[in-house]
Amino acid sequence: MKATQINDLIAVNEFCVNHDIEIAFITLLQQNGLIETSIIESKCFVEKEQLPQLEKFVRFYYDLDINLEGIETISYLLQRIENMQNEIVVLKNRLRLYEG
Amino acid sequence: MNFIDYYKILGIDKNATAGDIKKAYRKQARKYHPDLNPNDADAKKNFQQINEANEVLSDPEKRKKYDKYGKDWQHAEQFENAKQYQEQSSHFSGQKYSRAQSGSDFSDFFESMFGGSANAGRSRQVKFRGEDYRAQLQLNLTDAYKTHKQTLSANGKNIRITIPAGIENGQTIKIAGHGGTGINGGPNGDLYITFSIANHPGIKRLGNDLYTHVDLELYTAVLGGEITLDTLSGKVKLKVKPETQNGSKVKLKGKGFPVYKKDGQFGDLYITYTVKIPTHLTERQKSLFTELSKS
Numbered sequence: 001m002k003a004t005q006i007n008d009l010i011a012v013n014e015f016c017v018n019h020d021i022e023i024a025f026i027t028l029l030q031q032n033g034l035i036e037t038s039i040i041e042s043k044c045f046v047e048k049e050q051l052p053q054l055e056k057f058v059r060f061y062y063d064l065d066i067n068l069e070g071i072e073t074i075s076y077l078l079q080r081i082e083n084m085q086n087e088i089v090v091l092k093n094r095l096r097l098y099e100g
Numbered sequence: 101m102n103f104i105d106y107y108k109i110l111g112i113d114k115n116a117t118a119g120d121i122k123k124a125y126r127k128q129a130r131k132y133h134p135d136l137n138p139n140d141a142d143a144k145k146n147f148q149q150i151n152e153a154n155e156v157l158s159d160p161e162k163r164k165k166y167d168k169y170g171k172d173w174q175h176a177e178q179f180e181n182a183k184q185y186q187e188q189s190s191h192f193s194g195q196k197y198s199r200a201q202s203g204s205d206f207s208d209f210f211e212s213m214f215g216g217s218a219n220a221g222r223s224r225q226v227k228f229r230g231e232d233y234r235a236q237l238q239l240n241l242t243d244a245y246k247t248h249k250q251t252l253s254a255n256g257k258n259i260r261i262t263i264p265a266g267i268e269n270g271q272t273i274k275i276a277g278h279g280g281t282g283i284n285g286g287p288n289g290d291l292y293i294t295f296s297i298a299n300h301p302g303i304k305r306l307g308n309d310l311y312t313h314v315d316l317e318l319y320t321a322v323l324g325g326e327i328t329l330d331t332l333s334g335k336v337k338l339k340v341k342p343e344t345q346n347g348s349k350v351k352l353k354g355k356g357f358p359v360y361k362k363d364g365q366f367g368d369l370y371i372t373y374t375v376k377i378p379t380h381l382t383e384r385q386k387s388l389f390t391e392l393s394k395s
Binding site for chain 2: 018052056059060063064065066074078081082085089090092093094096097
């Protein structure tokens, strides 16, 4: 388990107020393993590095009307796209070795 | 500047209700949203068009203006003057909410008809993180070999970044907070820089290992000797063992590329020997080779 500095945590409560969303949505994401939360002194936090991902889920749910099952599927497929894009970069570099 | 058919973009007809527009927008947005199409410039462009279409058609005022003057957008100014007159007559102004869209993302056609600002009746005032920017930076292999600083211009500001030694071709680094400005007080987006590292004449890189070819005199290949080699870290003296074959490879451990963000760690340098057969032999040399061939 990695240690997290308190400065690297965002209060879920604050995030929900700023984004005008329900805390229940964050709880659902956490229960489905899409984000990780930490409880410190009975307050719920998310790590700062999860923020872009969390905001993406908010856009999916509230702006694009995608339900949780959809978010879960999309999240998995996006991860696959990212892995494949990285693999393409590695393969292109390998190809340069033989072409250049 | 060409007329843009917003109805066609959203795939609806002119009689579409507000509900139809919302439904069509969401359907198209799910297809082209940048979050769902990472690193896809075409999808981003399509999404901007869909947003623009929705911006106009979901706002009754803008839709009315578009329907009336769309094809004759040059005359929209008259409509604007009339609207301004109406607004001046009224003491009330409804609060408008900003969308997660900056004016610069709209077409010239939109700007011409509706001006730069994009306001729509959105019920939820949300703080949005600014847009992430992506840029490409060209480096030479020798630049990528050493940790160095470079000044870039992003979002109208100069930022000085440190590029760690060992960066890969196609690798992307994130400069937090140097993307687009946040909306409604939201945080700034990030700047992503993808490095494009040019090939180096004579040296090829694969991961942290380097590959090069070295020409070897026939006599050195046969009898062995010492050669001096130019590497990215400077000149290296190398012993060649006797009877070295053409195409044989040697590995110089730790003389390859620096490992990204791991100080003091390097890949290896692989050398392939190409034995050069001497040309323009003298009669004496030819006779010595003949003698050798008979021994």
